[in-house]
Amino acid sequence: MATILENHSADPMMPVPFRVQRLRQDTYDTFTLELQPANGVRKFAFAAGQFNMLYVFGVGEVPISISGDPAKPQTLVHTTRAVGVVTKAMRKLQRGGMVGVRGPFGTHWPVAEALGSDVVIVAGGIGLAPLRPALYALLARREKYGKVVLLYGARTPEDILYRRELERWRARLDLEVYVTVDRAAGNWRGNVGVVTTLIPKAPFDPRSAVAMVCGPEIMMRFTMLELQKRGVATENIFLSMERNMKCAVGFCGHCQFGPAFICKDGPVFRYDQIKELFAKREI
Amino acid sequence: METLEPILAEHPFLQGLEPRHLHLIVGCASNVRFEAGQFLCREGEEADQFYIIRHGKVAVEIFGAQKGPITIQTIGEGEILGWSWLIPPYHWHFDARAVELTRAIALDGKCLRTKCENDHDLGYELLKRFSHVMEQRLEATRLQLLDVYGNNS
Ligand SMILES: Cc1cc2nc3c(=O)[nH]c(=O)nc-3n(C[C@H](O)[C@H](O)[C@H](O)COP(=O)(O)OP(=O)(O)OC[C@H]3O[C@@H](n4cnc5c(N)ncnc54)[C@H](O)[C@@H]3O)c2cc1C
Ligand code: FES
Numbered sequence: 278m279a280t281i282l283e284n285h286s287a288d289p290m291m292p293v294p295f296r297v298q299r300l301r302q303d304t305y306d307t308f309t310l311e312l313q314p315a316n317g318v319r320k321f322a323f324a325a326g327q328f329n330m331l332y333v334f335g336v337g338e339v340p341i342s343i344s345g346d347p348a349k350p351q352t353l354v355h356t357t358r359a360v361g362v363v364t365k366a367m368r369k370l371q372r373g374g375m376v377g378v379r380g381p382f383g384t385h386w387p388v389a390e391a392l393g394s395d396v397v398i399v400a401g402g403i404g405l406a407p408l409r410p411a412l413y414a415l416l417a418r419r420e421k422y423g424k425v426v427l428l429y430g431a432r433t434p435e436d437i438l439y440r441r442e443l444e445r446w447r448a449r450l451d452l453e454v455y456v457t458v459d460r461a462a463g464n465w466r467g468n469v470g471v472v473t474t475l476i477p478k479a480p481f482d483p484r485s486a487v488a489m490v491c492g493p494e495i496m497m498r499f500t501m502l503e504l505q506k507r508g509v510a511t512e513n514i515f516l517s518m519e520r521n522m523k524c525a526v527g528f529c530g531h532c533q534f535g536p537a538f539i540c541k542d543g544p545v546f547r548y549d550q551i552k553e554l555f556a557k558r559e560i
Numbered sequence: 561m562e563t564l565e566p567i568l569a570e571h572p573f574l575q576g577l578e579p580r581h582l583h584l585i586v587g588c589a590s591n592v593r594f595e596a597g598q599f600l601c602r603e604g605e606e607a608d609q610f611y612i613i614r615h616g617k618v619a620v621e622i623f624g625a626q627k628g629p630i631t632i633q634t635i636g637e638g639e640i641l642g643w644s645w646l647i648p649p650y651h652w653h654f655d656a657r658a659v660e661l662t663r664a665i666a667l668d669g670k671c672l673r674t675k676c677e678n679d680h681d682l683g684y685e686l687l688k689r690f691s692h693v694m695e696q697r698l699e700a701t702r703l704q705l706l707d708v709y710g711n712n713s
Contacts, residue, residue, distance in 0.1 A: 471703040
């Protein structure tokens with residue numbers, strides 16, 4: 278369910294100007310923008326898993342998930358990997374620079390629905406960014422959940438996102454954090470291997486666990502298989518999908534995924550509801 | 561004397577094995593321990609053992625002339641290191657180095673090969689289990705090769 282919240286532009290197609298308050302380089306190709314509204318709006322309420330359309334003026338607009346804390350709506354946080362025209366232009370922004378924001382759009386992670394259950398979060402690459410708000414929300418009410426496990430896979434140690442935060446999370450006794458990379462030079466002392474190899478050994482109860490998964494589609498395909506092998510029910514698995522977007526409100530059809538539109542029926546889907554589509558190669 | 565039989569029987573890799581087969585295997589088993597940095601095997605050396613990891617972590621490495629050692633996989637508790645003992649010419653294809661203190665059970669490959677030749681049921685059982693490990697490794701390697709988190713995704 279798409280939610281257009283108060284304090285935002287009444288017209289969902291009209292970007293609201295935000296100013297770059299801070300730009301942090303996370304890895305060599307990934308950066309985090311902290312934005313503050315330029316028009317006096319003080320809050321940007323959103324649910325974990327939702328995304329915004331970010332407009333770099335004169336260049337173009339791209340969908341980017343919100344990676345900040347839903348309990349801190351005063352600052353809007355986005356973590357982006359520079360891959361093409363718009364995201365590379367975005368990386369060149371400086372403090373005080375302007376971005377247009379439309380949103381928040383899309384469905385969210387089932388943070389409330391998972392109350393009382395074990396939660397396993399499986400993230401691949403930049404996929405950790407859309408899951409970070411879910412982690413913040415889970416940790417804010419930590420006592421209401423069973424085990425909370427984060428399994429994170431990156432390409433190399435240099436690609437690991439939110440390093441310091443991961444270390445802080447790892448130090449907590451109430452959160453299990455496992456990080457693995459696809460390959461590493463000799464001085465890396467952590468795990469090497471794809472993220473799916475962490476699933477069979479992770480400490481959660483598959484009968485009750487709710488799984489939240491985000492990463493490249495192929496990584497999610499293999500993750501689905503491993504989670505099911507472990508015994509997690511398909512109706513307890515949620516994943517966030519990506520497609521090219523234009524309108525983000527279900528008009529243009531750019532993001533069509535079978536009968537669904539990723540922008541308004543997703544990006545977060547319950548796996549059993551898209552299982553058939555997910556198995557098809559070109560949709 | 562206490563034998564390794566109960567430990568082997570509980571290990572995921574050997575679970576469900578017939579007691580007579582377990583008994584045969586235990587005759588080829590010994591307890592080993594590696595300090596961080598110590599090598600369990602070296603590429604090109606004769607592969608006369610495989611390891612059942614009990615605790616710790618082992619990095620499987622290949623050595624690139626320019627790049628130095630590159631870890632392509634880590635193996636930990638409950639996992640198996642090595643199948644070269646099963647496939648001629650029985651030479652290790654990788655280096656394997658303990659990343660931290662690692663305790664394992666070493667199985668003597670030559671001893672096991674002879675037992676498998678004499679008892680094909682045992683050989684078949686082991687082969688099934690090793691094929692499963694190999695299949696998982698192959699799957700994981702394919703995914704690694706796809707470089708899914710990189711720009712090519
Ligand atoms: C709902 C949703 C949420 C998203 N959240 C995030 C997020 O939080 N952070 C983030 O960095 N990205 C996110 N993305 C992806 C992001 O929208 C794209 O990376 C972006 O649109 C690329 O735009 P561009 O103009 O920079 O690249 P383009 O010029 O459109 O593309 C340049 C090249 O990059 C390739 N490319 C495009 N997108 C990707 C991608 N995602 N991964 C790898 N290669 C790609 C293209 O195939 C092309 O070859 C999200 C996408 C969706 C649909
Ligand atoms: S982006 Fe236009 S329909 Fe989804």
